[in-house]
Amino acid sequence: MDWFVHVAIAVVIGFLIVTFVAQRTLVHDVSMQPTLNGGDNLIVEKISPKIGKLNRGDIIVFYDINEDRQLIKRLIAVEGDTVEIKDGKVFVNGEELKEDYIKDGYTPQGINPQFNNLVVPKGHVYVLGDNRKNSRDSRSIGPIAVERITGKAIFRFYPFNKIRVF
Template sequence: MSENIRKEIISWIKLVATAFIIAFLLKTYIFQIAYVKGPSMEPTLYEGQILIVSKLSYRVGEPSRGDIVVLSDNLEHKDLIKRVIGLPGDNVDIRDGYVYIDGELLKEDYIQVPTYANEFQQSQVPENKYFVLGDNRPESRDSRSDSLGFVDRENILGKAVFRLWPLNKFGTIK
């Protein structure tokens, strides 16, 4: 093999290796792709939509009320997409079809049906945990359920920030 061909092969190997390392670092620390599965976030998100999730958002800050987050569900070993409702220290109550935070009615213009407490009792969100709900409350396994409950901060993987698919919904997520 000639010296020029050997140098060209080594050059290509370095290029491919660098691309893989950059892709790995971006996926691990900066962003990931998420697929919406199920109806729990309707009417905001629908099954089959593809989202970009910013991991960097929560490396430099904390989740805020109203953020749509991707979280790791240790019980079912899958990722879930939910909305942050209660922050650490908040007193969350659900009554008469509405959510109250520290006694104040939470304005939620992204839901279309009442919120029922199910088994959830008025509680204070523990330190380093979050209370999350799906926007389609009757079809959502969320913090009202004992099987999910309050979500540990370390289980929140990132903030859903952009919708890639379908193209007619392409853009930022609110």
């Protein structure tokens, strides 16, 4: 009976960690290449979004209500920031972002022009995929409500030859 109590405690602790602290997330598409590839496994911590500790440049996971799935993108701007995309470059608060992580080094404007030049509303963030030519992000779906963010990527543990802390 003693072993049963230990197993039950381990299960409860595991459940609490996955529910409130961190979880494994699988990358499903190419929208974050070259930083992340399909099949990469990440550890995503869930506390930062809840306590307002997200920063520009963080890789976040959020729930896309239009596609009923989780998306992984880079946080580009926070509430109150002005975002403009012009001539293939991203500007936040009038300053060009230095983005050595993006694929092809070019950012096309989105299909919805209202999201290419805007002030990020209160309680929202502006996100872009690193593979700008192949990403469903704020250029097409608009700013993301912070309440839809489920976590921040902190560690890639697979594939083993690409282990990395973010």
